[in-house]
Amino acid sequence: MGWPLARSSGERRMKPAVRRGLVAAAVLLVATLCTWLWFEIMEEVWEPQHRQSVNLAGKPMLAAAQLLERRGYKTDVYKLLGDANLDALPDGTLILADNNGRMSDAQAQQLLAWVRRGNTLVAQPRWSGDGSDDEERPQPGPKRKFRLKRLDEEDPLGAHAGVTMTFAHDMRDSCDTGIAPPRKRKTAPAEAKDDADDDREYEGEYQFTCVTVPGGRYPLVLETSDEILSSLNGAKQPQWSDPDAVALRVYAEGQGKLVMVSENFFNNGRLPRYDHAELLLALAALQGNAKHAVIVQDVNATPWYLALWRSGSMALSALAVLLVLLLSRAMRRFGPLLPEPAGARRALLEHIEASGNWLWKAPGGRALLLAAARQETLSLLARRAPELRQLDGNALCARLARLHRLDETALQEALHGEASPQPSIFTRQIRLLQQVRKSYEHSERQ
Known part of the structure; x- marks a missing residue:
C-alpha cells in the first residue's frame, strides 16, 4: 500500500490571479485576430482604382x-x-x-x-x-521615355x-x-508606381x-x-x-x-x-x-540602318569593300557543279581523292604520281606502237606531238620534266599523258 508523494519544495502552485490574467490575454488576442480576419476577408471595402479611359x-x-x-x-x-x-x-x-x-x-x-x-x-x-551633369541628374522615372x-x-x-x-x-x-535660389532635388523612389496620366x-x-x-x-x-x-x-x-x-x-x-x-x-x-x-x-x-x-x-x-550609317559610314564602307574583295577571290575557286557520283563508286572515289590529297602534300608524292602516269603511258606505247621504242626522248616527244597535235614543249615536260609544285602545271602534265594514253587505248580496244 503506497503513500502519496510529498510535493517538492521546488514546485509551486500558480496563483489564481496570474492564471486568470493569462487566460484573459489569450482571449483578447484571439478576439483581436478574429476581428482583423473579419474586416480583412469578410467585410467588403470599396477601394479606388485608377483606370485609363479607352479613348486615351x-x-x-x-x-x-x-x-x-x-x-x-x-x-x-x-x-x-x-x-x-x-x-x-x-x-x-x-x-x-x-x-x-x-x-x-x-x-x-x-x-x-x-x-x-x-x-x-x-x-x-x-x-x-x-557629362559633368550626369551624376547630379535625377534618376529616370518610369515615364522617362524620350x-x-x-x-x-x-x-x-x-x-x-x-x-x-x-x-x-x-x-x-x-x-x-x-534670383532663383538653389534648392534640393528629390529622386524617384524605387517603388514609384507608373501613372498613365502623369507624364512627370x-x-x-x-x-x-x-x-x-x-x-x-x-x-x-x-x-x-x-x-x-x-x-x-x-x-x-x-x-x-x-x-x-x-x-x-x-x-x-x-x-x-x-x-x-x-x-x-x-x-x-x-x-x-x-x-x-x-x-x-x-x-x-x-x-x-x-x-x-x-x-x-x-x-x-530614325531607322536603325540610317542611324548605323550615320555613326559608322567609313567603317561600313571599308567592310563592304573587304567583303567584295574576299568574295571575288573566293568565286575564282568555284566552277560548275559536278554530277553526284553513284553510291557504289562513292567510297572508291573518296579513297582515290584522299590518297591524291595526301600524296600531293607528302614529300615526293607529286613525283610518285607523275612517275606512275609516265610508266603507264610508256608501257602502253611499247605494246601499241613498238616502232616508237627506237626513238630517243626528244624525237619521241616530237613524233607524239605531231601525231596527236599536242604542244611539243608541254609534252616534253610531261614525259621528262620534274613534277611541278604548281597545281595548274602539274595537272597539265597528267592531262597530256592521259590524252596520249587514251588515243592508244582506244585503238587497242578496237
Whole structure:
C-alpha cells in the first residue's frame, strides 16, 4: 500500500490571479485576430482604382486636340511627322509633342519655310547636357521615355535657333522674378508606381515659372522640371520668353513664330495643371485668324540602318569593300557543279581523292604520281606502237606531238620534266599523258 508523494519544495502552485490574467490575454488576442480576419476577408471595402479611359489609349494629345476643337480650331492629329504632308500643311499651328528635335534636314527646311509664311511651330530641342551633369541628374522615372542624355540624330531646328536642352542646377520654387535660389532635388523612389496620366519624369518638387504672352492681362504659371532650355554659341535672341528663358522661347521666323519649349506642357497628364491650357490657346492664337492646328504626338525615330550609317559610314564602307574583295577571290575557286557520283563508286572515289590529297602534300608524292602516269603511258606505247621504242626522248616527244597535235614543249615536260609544285602545271602534265594514253587505248580496244 503506497503513500502519496510529498510535493517538492521546488514546485509551486500558480496563483489564481496570474492564471486568470493569462487566460484573459489569450482571449483578447484571439478576439483581436478574429476581428482583423473579419474586416480583412469578410467585410467588403470599396477601394479606388485608377483606370485609363479607352479613348486615351495611344492618344497622349487627345485633351489638347479636344480643347482646340471646342475653341473653333480644325485639328489634325498624326502619329509621326512623316505621316503629314509637309508640302501642303494648312496655315495655323503645328505642335511637335515629343519629337525632341529628331527630323531630317529636308523636313526642317520644309517646316521653317512653312513658318516664314506666317505660321507657328511648337517644338522641343534635343538633350545635349555635358557629362559633368550626369551624376547630379535625377534618376529616370518610369515615364522617362524620350528624355535621352544625347541623341545621335541631328537637331536642325535647335541648331537653327541656337538652343538645346540641359540640366538645371538652380531651381525656382515660385513664380517670382527674383534670383532663383538653389534648392534640393528629390529622386524617384524605387517603388514609384507608373501613372498613365502623369507624364512627370520623377516624383518630387517641381519648379515654376511665369510667362506673360504679349497682349495677355496676367502671367501664366507653368510647372517645369529640371530640364531647361540652354543657348548654344551664336544663339538667336528670342522675341519673348519666361523670365529665365529656360522653359519657353519664342523666335521670330519671317512672318511666323518658332516656339521652343523645355517640356510637353500639353499632353493629357499636364494640360490640366496650372495655366498650361491657357498657354496652348495663346500659342495657337499667335497668328490671328488661322484656325487650324496640326499635332504630331510621337517621336519620328530614325531607322536603325540610317542611324548605323550615320555613326559608322567609313567603317561600313571599308567592310563592304573587304567583303567584295574576299568574295571575288573566293568565286575564282568555284566552277560548275559536278554530277553526284553513284553510291557504289562513292567510297572508291573518296579513297582515290584522299590518297591524291595526301600524296600531293607528302614529300615526293607529286613525283610518285607523275612517275606512275609516265610508266603507264610508256608501257602502253611499247605494246601499241613498238616502232616508237627506237626513238630517243626528244624525237619521241616530237613524233607524239605531231601525231596527236599536242604542244611539243608541254609534252616534253610531261614525259621528262620534274613534277611541278604548281597545281595548274602539274595537272597539265597528267592531262597530256592521259590524252596520249587514251588515243592508244582506244585503238587497242578496237
